[in-house]
Amino acid sequence: MMKKIISILVRNHPGVLSHVAGLFTRRGYNIESIAAGETENPDVTRITIVVAGDETILEQVTKQLRKLIDVIKVQDLSYSKSITRELVLLTIFSPAERRAEVINVVNTFDATMVDIADKTVTLEFVGNARKVSTIMKALEGFKVKEIARTGLVALPLESQAERNPNMI
Amino acid sequence: MTTGKKTGSQLVVQGLIDEGVETIFGFPGGAVIPIYDVLYDAPVRHILTRHEQGAAHAADGYARATGRTGVCLATSGPGATNLVTGLSNAYMDSVPMVALTGQVAVPMIGNDSFQEADIYGITIPITKHNYLVKDINQLQRVIKEAFHIAKTGRPGPVLIDIPKDIQTFEVKARKIGEVRLPGYTPSTKGHPRQIEAIVRAIRNARRPVIYAGGGVIASGASAELKKFVRKSNIPITTTLMGKGAYPDGDPLSLGMPGMHGTKYSNYAIHEADLIMAMGVRFDDRVAGNVQKFAPLAKIIHIDIDPAEIGKRMAVDIPIVGDLKSILVMLNQKIETQTRKRWLERIDRLKEEYPLTYEKSGAVKPQFIIQTLSEMTKGQIIVSTDVGQHQMWAALFYQTTEPRRFLSSGGAGTMGYGFPAAIGAQVGQPDIPVVALCGDGSFQMCIQELATVRMYNIPVKIFIFNNGYLGMVRQWQEIFNDRRYSSTHLEFNPDFCKVAAGYEIPAFRVTQTAKVKPTIDKVLNMEGPVLVDFRVAPEENVIPMIPPGGGQTEFIGEGEDEE
Numbered sequence: 218m219m220k221k222i223i224s225i226l227v228r229n230h231p232g233v234l235s236h237v238a239g240l241f242t243r244r245g246y247n248i249e250s251i252a253a254g255e256t257e258n259p260d261v262t263r264i265t266i267v268v269a270g271d272e273t274i275l276e277q278v279t280k281q282l283r284k285l286i287d288v289i290k291v292q293d294l295s296y297s298k299s300i301t302r303e304l305v306l307l308t309i310f311s312p313a314e315r316r317a318e319v320i321n322v323v324n325t326f327d328a329t330m331v332d333i334a335d336k337t338v339t340l341e342f343v344g345n346a347r348k349v350s351t352i353m354k355a356l357e358g359f360k361v362k363e364i365a366r367t368g369l370v371a372l373p374l375e376s377q378a379e380r381n382p383n384m385i
Numbered sequence: 386m387t388t389g390k391k392t393g394s395q396l397v398v399q400g401l402i403d404e405g406v407e408t409i410f411g412f413p414g415g416a417v418i419p420i421y422d423v424l425y426d427a428p429v430r431h432i433l434t435r436h437e438q439g440a441a442h443a444a445d446g447y448a449r450a451t452g453r454t455g456v457c458l459a460t461s462g463p464g465a466t467n468l469v470t471g472l473s474n475a476y477m478d479s480v481p482m483v484a485l486t487g488q489v490a491v492p493m494i495g496n497d498s499f500q501e502a503d504i505y506g507i508t509i510p511i512t513k514h515n516y517l518v519k520d521i522n523q524l525q526r527v528i529k530e531a532f533h534i535a536k537t538g539r540p541g542p543v544l545i546d547i548p549k550d551i552q553t554f555e556v557k558a559r560k561i562g563e564v565r566l567p568g569y570t571p572s573t574k575g576h577p578r579q580i581e582a583i584v585r586a587i588r589n590a591r592r593p594v595i596y597a598g599g600g601v602i603a604s605g606a607s608a609e610l611k612k613f614v615r616k617s618n619i620p621i622t623t624t625l626m627g628k629g630a631y632p633d634g635d636p637l638s639l640g641m642p643g644m645h646g647t648k649y650s651n652y653a654i655h656e657a658d659l660i661m662a663m664g665v666r667f668d669d670r671v672a673g674n675v676q677k678f679a680p681l682a683k684i685i686h687i688d689i690d691p692a693e694i695g696k697r698m699a700v701d702i703p704i705v706g707d708l709k710s711i712l713v714m715l716n717q718k719i720e721t722q723t724r725k726r727w728l729e730r731i732d733r734l735k736e737e738y739p740l741t742y743e744k745s746g747a748v749k750p751q752f753i754i755q756t757l758s759e760m761t762k763g764q765i766i767v768s769t770d771v772g773q774h775q776m777w778a779a780l781f782y783q784t785t786e787p788r789r790f791l792s793s794g795g796a797g798t799m800g801y802g803f804p805a806a807i808g809a810q811v812g813q814p815d816i817p818v819v820a821l822c823g824d825g826s827f828q829m830c831i832q833e834l835a836t837v838r839m840y841n842i843p844v845k846i847f848i849f850n851n852g853y854l855g856m857v858r859q860w861q862e863i864f865n866d867r868r869y870s871s872t873h874l875e876f877n878p879d880f881c882k883v884a885a886g887y888e889i890p891a892f893r894v895t896q897t898a899k900v901k902p903t904i905d906k907v908l909n910m911e912g913p914v915l916v917d918f919r920v921a922p923e924e925n926v927i928p929m930i931p932p933g934g935g936q937t938e939f940i941g942e943g944e945d946e947e
Contacts (some may be wrong), residue, residue, distance in 0.1 A: 242510075277695075277696060286534060286566060
């Protein structure tokens with residue numbers, strides 16, 4: 218199974234997410250994550266989807282997305298040629314005596330402690346898939362209370378594209 | 386269009402008129418009363434069906450028979466959900482349709498209001514596009530876009546859900562410019578480099594076969610296809626959806642391919658060194674097993690929908706574009722080739738594996754269809770329901786022109802045939818229309834007898850009455866050890882008495898000798914007529930390839946197995 222980041226620009230109206238998400242259900246594609254937000258043009262929304270499948274399926278996903286009337290543009294982004302980020306909010310159980318351990322991870326990975334309660338702390342961190350999974354691994358020893366992830370967002374690496382315009 | 390204040394309903398009806406809509410099919414209800422009020426004295430003919438499903442299928446049949454966009458109208462909630470099967474049917478077969486539904490007033494949406502259903506959400510996967518209009522200022526644009534989307538590119542149904550308050554609000558009518566959809570620009574012209582590649586492939590092919598489908602008819606490319614076939618001398622197999630794209634019975638015609646196709650079309654595909662797929666989608670009923678499909682052949686795939694290329698079948702030369710324009714270009718570039726050896730081989734296949742049936746015993750459905758075909762020379766419009774009779778019609782009725790054979794292909798919707806025939810007859814009043822129906826299928830839209838009677842729509846209904854849900858029974862016979870679970874209809878109504886109840890003349894045929902005189906009599910009668918043909922109850926559709934089988938893996942009684 219391969220993974221692919223698909224970035225699509227859509228006409229911004231209430232039903233458009235249903236159309237996009239519905240396509241994945243109907244055609245049996247697997248969404249790993251989906252993130253949507255306005256762009257510089259308020260009439261246009263960018264939806265970033267991470268999808269898993271073999272090459273044939275991934276090609277079909279792109280073609281079927283292009284068929285949706287509200288989809289203005291479909292971009293295939295590879296991990297190596299784009300900037301990818303995800304934001305994670307993570308609440309873990311952390312007794313007072315282990316707080317130092319947590320702070321150590323926070324400092325090492327440039328995360329932020331956004332809430333401290335008696336039994337838990339909440340961390341915020343941003344990064345690409347590798348960074349996120351590294352932090353998660355570093356915190357494996359703590360019991361997770363709750364986790365919220367935005368899903369991946371991505372843009373093409375312009376500096377690379379300038380050097381090789383055919384790349385993206 | 387005149388400017389000045391108009392209600393949403395007036396804009397809807399004006400939008401239909403501006404799009405050239407003459408006839409719509411529908412059924413009123415609470416949430417569309419304002420639209421019906423405008424229709425009351427508008428120059429748009431409204432055909433009142435007896436069920437919204439009938440309206441959807443009639444709009445579909447109208448579109449297939451005329452090439453124009455079919456329109457249906459229903460109220461909110463159950464009215465709208467009753468359109469769902471018809472929309473799904475039109476979507477699967479790429480039929481241009483616009484469905485208008487009423488919706489509860491905008492402030493009531495989401496409150497589980499009376500007769501509320503999220504038809505927008507429900508129909509996302511079965512429409513080419515759909516709209517919920519919550520702002521009256523968008524209404525005119527949406528209607529124009531809907532018609533544009535329905536009939537351009539790969540055609541399909543579009544639904545517009547219109548809340549009741551939007552129908553009554555007043556707004557100044559505006560002049561609507563051209564449709565601007567940045568995300569929707571269907572390509573039409575084929576790429577010249579691919580055209581060249583196709584021309585080369587044709588020149589080098591020794592055993593080419595054309596596999597043509599509904600896309601040929603949708604593109605209006607039948608004349609160009611005929612020219613192409615004549616010039617290139619390439620034998621052609623036409624799918625259920627492509628029936629009529631090329632005349633059946635022509636020496637180069639191989640008939641239908643696939644599961645219940647002719648043996649010679651399937652053998653030709655199997656032996657081919659080049660397959661020219663035109664406006665088809667390698668459906669599983671044609672290519673049951675893509676790994677075994679045309680194993681020796683290079684595959685050319687011509688389609689307007691890029692997503693169909695490589696969806697099921699790996700393709701050697703893909704070309705995206707409108708078939709008609711591509712065929713025009715190909716016709717200028719290809720050379721005449723005689724293909725003597727290949728055509729001799731095709732003739733031998735036709736001799737060796739003729740399309741036939743056993744003529745003894747009870748009234749044979751194949752005989753009825755063959756007789757109708759000979760008597761009408763394939764010149765009338767025929768619609769079918771779904772099942773055994775549909776396959777016999779596909780095999781034994783020789784269609785000579787496009788838009789004359791209407792059948793539910795992708796969706797396989799029982800109950801389609803009769804209402805589709807109504808739509809076809811309304812759209813083509815000068816061409817006789819015969820609905821070929823199964824006794825099971827017919828009962829799914831039997832209520833439309835009132836519609837043909839009310840408007841005196843002269844559809845002739847032929848019921849192939851075998852007392853079974855025949856196709857499923859056939860599968861149970863072959864795959865489930867003759868355990869006919871719920872496929873024996875044990876009780877059927879007396880269809881002649883049912884017709885009498887609707888004041889429609891009806892005949893029953895129980896003997897082979899009566900088939901021809903009855904058809905002759907019925908075709909010469911005015912107004913709707915029903916014929917109840919009592920046919921051989923356990924007749925099977927032969928040839929047959931089991932699901933997932935390769936093109937030569939036939940099964941069936943008394944047939945020589947390969």
